[in-house]
Amino acid sequence: MKKHNYSAGPCILPKEVFEKAAQAILDFNNSGLSILEISHRSKDFVAVMEEARALVLELLGLEGKGYQALFLAGGASLEFLMVPYNLMKVDGKAAYLDTGTWANNAIKEAKLFGETLIVGSSKAENYNHIPKNYSIPADASYFHCTSNNTIFGTQMKSFPNTDIPVVCDMSSDIFSRSLDFTQFDIIYAGAQKNMGPAGTTLVVIKEEILGNSGRMIPGMLDYQQHIAKESMYNTPPVFPVYASLLTLQWLKNLGGIAAIEKINEAKANLLYTEIDRNPLFKGVSAVEDRSLMNVTFDLENEAHQEKFDAMWKAVGISGLTGHRSVGGYRASIYNAMPIESVQVLVDVMKELENKI
Amino acid sequence: MKKHNYSAGPCILPKEVFEKAAQAILDFNNSGLSILEISHRSKDFVAVMEEARALVLELLGLEGKGYQALFLAGGASLEFLMVPYNLMKVDGKAAYLDTGTWANNAIKEAKLFGETLIVGSSKAENYNHIPKNYSIPADASYFHCTSNNTIFGTQMKSFPNTDIPVVCDMSSDIFSRSLDFTQFDIIYAGAQKNMGPAGTTLVVIKEEILGNSGRMIPGMLDYQQHIAKESMYNTPPVFPVYASLLTLQWLKNLGGIAAIEKINEAKANLLYTEIDRNPLFKGVSAVEDRSLMNVTFDLENEAHQEKFDAMWKAVGISGLTGHRSVGGYRASIYNAMPIESVQVLVDVMKELENKI
Known part of the structure; x- marks a missing residue:
């Protein structure tokens, strides 16, 4: 049976990425060697890293x-501490927008480095919306936000105008929509949503903002050292970087971000329309802040849960259960999710309505 | 043509690991999903992580x-700073043995945390041997050493007796020889030699030594937090961990460390015997400290280099060029390298002798 993988991450990737990645494990570039056994200093892998870095930009x-652009290891969670290490001035402070669990994890690490101001928070409403009308102190070392909140299904539709560096965790919506990316000074993202498999983290940095924190930074945590070594400060996660390159190539061939954005809007529209139309369901997050990547919704009546769960499992849907801190359902419809799979889910929702 | 991959790392892995890993990318455990798209919280992947951690011990x-046992991301280079963060007491000191480039990189990071004593060094002789007869101060927070020096081809045959915690970077010889591993309190190793592909780092920790540094440790750098979360503090590098499990399973099926040690000794013996016998070649490192993993050697007369290089390339050998800081040749003969490949190299060395 065909599977419809709604996992929040690691998540669905394009089928051609799986096929090419499997082939490269058996024989990479007709070298007679596996991508898993070649030196990261080999001509072939240096070319992979260079192409991946250039393609991101x-x-x-x-x-x-x-x-x-850097492909680091450690996960986006490592960036939670690398950002303050590299940017927060000694005796300085930083401004954070609190939009959910991951924003909170970033805040927790920043506090170890200095004063960490929470300029806005939707915690009291269980993060069902994005805070607005907050102000950012001009003397903070940087402003940090999370563009898409995987767990809660909210997404920032605009970003504040400020003269201080803007750092954005885009782990769950990078490469999914058109934005003026020059408004950010650091963008970081764990690969395992729209970019590739788990095991590498993309960091895009406006180089001129670095070198001012006044801190002694361990080499492995120092963005300047990673840049100087062209993302090869130490042995990079070779296979995750290669599989990310394959995913980026797939996106480019599709027409880039502008093309995938249209597809993502169509998918989200299809699903939200059904949630709003079908009397058995309700959306979880504020309408104006709804995520195009993670659609959180719930049954109006939990008595229907057992029936609904059996129905979507029966058609090959997996990963639809909501995160424990929200409950209900979460449909993660990342770049590689085809609209046909979203239609399968919508059809099940309609079928439930007919049966009740 | 069959390839003989002498790369220093990432390096040769067992052929069955490549085959099983490629299969899992197309369909993991007959789930209809790729190992690259499943949730790290799925039953199937949790089982992978649990088996890998248990198999290591x-x-x-x-x-x-x-x-x-933890499977972390970031590379062994991240451990260079996690070790002092977790173990070096505030206002305390640490003792390091300086046996080469990687030991030096560890020392450099430790210095950011406090007094870092170099208790022995072979730097003056370009690290061609392991320092002996050094003493370790009883009031240091820990002693750090590198069991095998990939670049220089030396290997510690014994380890000092001390009452303070012993930390050992075993990146390039873990799982290759029998040792009393209880003499170590932390063992760490980047996967990409004997354990799997690049992208994960094994850390084995005697739990009782943790929690005494008196430092505020960022979550991602805190061994206790990684232990509490059973190596899932954040999304782990799923595929590198899975491929590492496949390699560990291969080793266990072969008979474990005792079995591979015999094979490794036979391979090293074959090659060192030829280096010592053949008048055209000489070994680089002190005989008593010769590595069983990385065999460094050179031509007695560099005029023969062009001919020798053409000959080994012609038979499918790759990755034999020595590291730039040593020169000459380096044959990395990790666990997965078959003795037949070592024989091919030895045959080329004999052939060169016959031709000169």
Whole structure:
């Protein structure tokens, strides 16, 4: 049976990525060697890393604008501490927007480095919306936000105008929609949603903001050292970087971010329309802040849960259960999710309505 | 043509690991999903992580002895700073043995945390031997050493007796030889030599030594937090962990460390015997400290280099060029390298002798 993988991450990737990645494990570039056994200093892998770094900047429209792309290891959670290590001045402070669990994890790490101001929070409403009308102190070292909240299904539709560096955790919506990416000074994202498999983290940095924190930074946590070594400060996670390159190539061939954005809007529209139309269901997050990536919804009547769960499982849907801190359902409809799979879910929702 | 992959790391892995890993990318455990798209919280992946962690302790003979195994991301280079963060007391000091480039990189990071004593060094002789007869101060927070020096081809044959915690970077010889592993309190190793592909780092920790540094440790750098979350503090590098499990299973099926040690000794003996016998070649490192993993050697007369290089390339050998800081040649003969491949190299060395 065909599977419809709604996992929140790691998540669905394009089928051609799986096929090419499996082939490269058996024989990479007709070298007679596996991608898993070649040196990261080999000509073939250096070319992978260079193409991946360049393609990121090309897709984001950041070529020639003073940005560098790095593929690091450790997960986006490591960036939670690398950001303050590199940017928060000694005796300085930083401004954070609190939009959910991951924003909170970033805040927790920042507090170890200095004063961490929460300039806005939707915690009291269990993060069902994005805070608005907050102000950012001009003397903070940087402003940090999370563009898409995987767990709660909210997404920032605009970003504040400020003169201080803007750092954005885009783990769950990078490469999914058109934005003016020059408004950010650091963008970071764990690969395992729209970019590739778990095991590497993309960091895009406007180079000129670095070098001012006044801290002694361990080499492995120092963005400047990673940039100087062209993302090869130490052995990079070779296979995750390669599989990410395959995913970025797939996106480019599809027409880039502008093309995938249209598909993502169509998918989200299809599902939210059904949630709003079908009397058995309700959306969880504020309508104006609804995520195009993670659609959180619930049954109006939990007595229907057993029947609904059996129905979506029967058609090959997996990963639809909501996160424990929200409950209900979460449909993660990342870039690689085809609209046909969303239609399968919508059909099940309609079928439930007919049966009740 | 069959390839003989002498890369220093990432390096050769067992062929069955490549085959099973490629299959899991197309369909993992007959789930209809790729190993690259499943949730790290799925039953199937949790089982992978649990088996990998348990198998490490079993292979090292550390089951039920108060140790925990973690599969982290970031590379062994991240451990260079996690070790002092977790173990070096505020206002305390640490003792390091300086046996080469990687030991030096560890020392550099430790210095950011406090007094870092170099208790022995072979730097003056370009690290061609392991320092001996050094003493370790009893009031240091820990002693750190590198068991095998990939670049220089030296290997510690014994380890000092001391009452303070012993931390060992075993990146390039873990799972290759029998040792009393209870003499170590932390063992860490980047996967990409004997354990799997690049992208995960094994850390084996005697749990009782943790929690005494008096430092505020960021979550992602805190061994206790990783242990509490059973190596899932954040999304782990799913595929590298899975491929590592496949490699550990291969080793166990072969008979474990005792079995591979015999094979490794036979391979190293074959090659060193030829280096010592053949008048055209010489070994680089001190005989008593020769590594069983990385065999460094050179031509007596560099005029023969062009001919020798053409000959080994012609028979499908790759990755034999020595590291730039040593020169000459380096044959990395990790666990997965078959003795037949070592024989091919030895045959080329004999052939060169016959031709000169």
